Amino acid sequence: MNILESLRNRYAVKKFDPTKYLPEAKLNIIKETFNLTPTSYGLQPLKMLVLRDKELQKKLVPYSYNQQMIGDASDLLVFCAIEKIDKAYIMEYFEREKAVRGTADEVVKPFRDFLISDFGGKTQEQIHNWAVNQIYIALGNLMTVCAAEEIDACPVEGFVPSEYDRVLKLNELGLKSVLIMPIGYRAEDDIFATFNKVRKPLENSVFEL
Ligand SMILES: Cc1cc2nc3c(=O)[nH]c(=O)nc-3n(C[C@H](O)[C@H](O)[C@H](O)COP(=O)(O)O)c2cc1C
Numbered sequence: 001m002n003i004l005e006s007l008r009n010r011y012a013v014k015k016f017d018p019t020k021y022l023p024e025a026k027l028n029i030i031k032e033t034f035n036l037t038p039t040s041y042g043l044q045p046l047k048m049l050v051l052r053d054k055e056l057q058k059k060l061v062p063y064s065y066n067q068q069m070i071g072d073a074s075d076l077l078v079f080c081a082i083e084k085i086d087k088a089y090i091m092e093y094f095e096r097e098k099a100v101r102g103t104a105d106e107v108v109k110p111f112r113d114f115l116i117s118d119f120g121g122k123t124q125e126q127i128h129n130w131a132v133n134q135i136y137i138a139l140g141n142l143m144t145v146c147a148a149e150e151i152d153a154c155p156v157e158g159f160v161p162s163e164y165d166r167v168l169k170l171n172e173l174g175l176k177s178v179l180i181m182p183i184g185y186r187a188e189d190d191i192f193a194t195f196n197k198v199r200k201p202l203e204n205s206v207f208e209l
Pocket residue numbers: 010011012013067154155156157158159197
């Protein structure tokens with residue numbers, strides 16, 4: 001399939017086959033894709049939990065507006081925001097850059113000082129919202145890669161983040177759940193697979209001056 005065929009073949013899966021699991025190689029592609037997603041300043045203020053535990057997944061269904069695909073998917077991806085983006089976090093990023101690229105400290109210093117000062121002036125809410133924007137980019141990136149790799153998925157905003165944080169003990173890790181995405185293989189009888197895509201006519205969606 002070319003990329004447009006793959007994107008037309010993908011859809012928001014409503015029913016997964018609970019007996020099918022993604023092979024390790026596909027999961028690795030998912031993990032690498034997440035980590036390769038570009039982020040603002042390269043700071044990667046996000047973390048992804050890969051949950052393959054049917055019992056725990058089923059426990060999360062009531063906190064996901066009873067969407068059964070959470071319990072049936074091969075794996076549940078939970079996209080989390082890293083809450084503490086402080087001086088130490090920013091310093092660590094630049095230490096990594098220096099180690100990977102061999103950049104001298106005096107070269108990174110002006111930008112590092114700017115970021116430390118800039119983030120130091122932001123509220124927690126501003127930092128969280130900034131991290132949330134990065135998470136949506138990761139989600140989009142992953143959806144496209146899933147389509148290309150013939151991995152079925154459903155992006156999900158319909159869940160209660162505070163309950164996920166409690167059940168998965170994400171607070172203890174300094175994380176807050178933002179989005180989730182069950183992935184796996186569509187059930188043969190998922191009627192949504194047969195529905196035509198509903199999209200605006202292209203000329204109403206894209207314009208040229
Ligand atoms: C950010 C985001 C959140 C979504 N949340 C849900 C959800 O909670 N439950 C659901 O069934 N579908 C959810 N969807 C799927 C959309 O309804 C679906 O992508 C859209 O109707 C287009 O259909 P298609 O993806 O099958 O082409 C979500 C999609 C996005 C991008």
